Amino acid sequence: MTTKNDIEKTLWSACDTFRGKIDSSRYKDYILSMLFxxxxxxxxxxKYAAYQTQYNGDAVRIERAMNRERFFVDKESTFDYLYNERNNNQIGQMINVALSHIEERNSAKLRNVFRAIDFNSQVDFGNQKEKNAILKNLLEDFSVLDLRPSQLSSADIIGDAYEYMIANFASDAGKKGGEFFTPSQVSHLLALLVQPKENDRIYDPTCGSGGLLLKAYKEVPDGKCAVYGQEANAQTWALCTMNMFLHGVDDAKIYQGDTLSNPQTLENDCLMKFQVGVANPPFSLDKWDSGFLSNTEKDNEKKKEKMTASMDSYGRFGWGVPPSSKGDYAFVLHMLHSLDDNSGRMGIVLPHGVLFRGASEGKIRKEIIEFNLLDAVIGLPANLFYGTGIPACILIFKKNRTRDDVLFIDASGEGHFEKGKNQNILRDEDISKIVDTYNKREAVEKYSAxxxxxxxRENDYNLNIPRYVDTFEEEEPIDIKEVQKNIASIECELSQVQKEMAGYLKELGL
Structure with missing residues (x-):
């Protein structure tokens, strides 16, 4: 049987094929595509072998049966065919053609999934000799794997191994890793906080490789929910589409494009409404409004045009337009306008600056609070995320709230996380404490309020957590007399040592 360790071993072997030749932020696409x-x-x-037996080799009936399967790969596009051609000088182009055929044959689910992958790339692989050597090794790395369903020790191991490698690539990629991956513990926490239910529509407007969406999806036991996402980066969109497919979420709607200037989750030319929203958008995205602007200078002022609320045809910025250099509230406003008016709830990971920054962000924050949409503010430990060591927070919003308060949780302190070598980690007990406190909505000394x-309002809509959760630890009172006694004792010992040292120096004639 093929185990998760077998798959991971093969994937790491494939990484060795690329290391030192191509940056990991690039070769992840080739390795994960080949696994797929x-x-x-x-x-x-x-499947084909089973139908051959079942229908006694009747080609027509076999073809009909195969067309009813989740997907089909023709002979010239199979891994085995490519492996047998691994010494062909045109192997890069042959792989590209195979990927194109897979897309065409399964266009309903896999359309354009490989469009950002070029196994014939001279930029990534160098000259033909170097490229062919790398691709031959890559095919040989994967040839040892048997991924037939009957040989897999668990139905989930392909998807789990895929996510495992995405996480490792994110760690290796540093700052770039945060662009496509949210640590699984944070994703799990967010999914538990928004509580997806049967028949919900779940949405992530900056879905990356899809980890957050999958964690939310898994909170619905029977899987009876609809999954939607959008991702700006074409390569990351492809990772997400493959990730969904490998986890059996075939009907997920994952779109590619700029969510803010070109949202694609639409119904009747309006923003689609969702019961659940989850997101970890890029922190303080600079020039988030570029998709709205003409990027031309006004002849009379010679100044770049500024974003205005009227430029958005979906009316998302009536409460204010976030500064061009910080797109955090642009994503918040987009998600709030995409929530179902009766049962919509969302959780979004943001930098702490959104809690207290002023100007247009302060005005937006005021409107959100006055419309009673903010349900909770949760401070997270520093250094949880790839590419940034700054502490982040989770904001929970709900439509149709009847409460007139906001829960604040400070889970950033010592004892609420595990210190890692490169990154801090939220443990299961840390996640449970946050979720329990949120569900019970209780005040806990030095933790929540x-x-x-x-x-x-009295605090001018400032949401900085220390204003409401006092985590100050008083130091034990100092006994001055005891300190003086210790100092006197140390001085006495020092005097004795100095006398002994002087004697030794005298004996040495120094």
Whole structure:
């Protein structure tokens, strides 16, 4: 049987094929795409063999049966075919053609999933000799894997291994890793806080490789929910689409494009409404409004045009337009306008600056609080995320709230996380404490507070957590007499040592 360790071992071997030749932020796309092709090929091979037996080799009936499967890979696009051609001088182009055929044959689910991948790239692989050597090694790395369903020790191991490698690539990629991956503990926490239910629509407007969406999806036991996402980066969009497919979420709607200037989750030319929203958008995204602007200078003023609320045809910025250099509230406003008016709830990961920055952000924050949409503010430990060591927070919003308070939780302190070598980690007990406190909505000394909106108004809508949760630890009182006694004792010992040292120096004639 093929185990998760077998798959991970093969993936790391494939990484060794690329290390020192291509940056990990690039070669992850080739390795994960090849894993995907190997899986599709092996499943198709096993299904075809079963139907051959069942229909006694009747080609027409076999073809009809295969067309009813989740997907199909023709012979010239299978991994085995490519492996047998691994010494071909045109192997890069042959892989590209195979990927194109897979897309065409399964266009309803895999359209354009490989469009950002070029196995014939001279930029990534260098000259033909170097490229062919790398691709031959890559095919040989994966040839040892048997990913037929009957040989897998668990139905989930392909998807789990895929996510495991995405996480490792994110760690290796440093700052760039944060662009496509949210640490699984944070994703799990966010999913528990928004509590997805059967028949909900779940939405992530900056879905990256899809980890947050999958964690939310898994909170619905029977999987009876609809999954939607949008991702600006074409390569990351492809990772997300493959990730969904490998986890069996075939009907997920994952769109590619700028969510703010070109949202694609629409119904009747309006923003689609969702019961659940989750997101970890890029922190303080600079020039988030570029998709709205003409980027031309006004002839009379010679100044770049500024974003205005009227430029957005979906009316998301009536409460204020966030500064061009910080897109945090642009994503908040987009998600709030995408929530179902009756049962919509959302959790979003943001930098702490959104809690207290002024100007247009302060005005937006005021409107959000006055419309009673903010449900909780949760401070997280520093250094949880790839590419940034700054502490972040989770804001929970709800439509149709009847409460008149906001829960503040400070989970950033010592004892609420595990210190890691490169990154800090939220443990299961840390996640449980946050979720329990949120569900019970209780005040816990030095950890949480339930704060009235009147008090928030008095604080000029500043949401900085230390204003409401006092985590100050008093130091034990100092006994001055005891300190003086210790100092006197130390001085006495020092005097004795100095006398002994002087004697030794005298004996040495120094």
């Amino acid at each position: 092709v190997k899986y599709l090929s092996d499943v198709t091979k096993e 339930v704060v009235s909106r009147d008090l928030i």
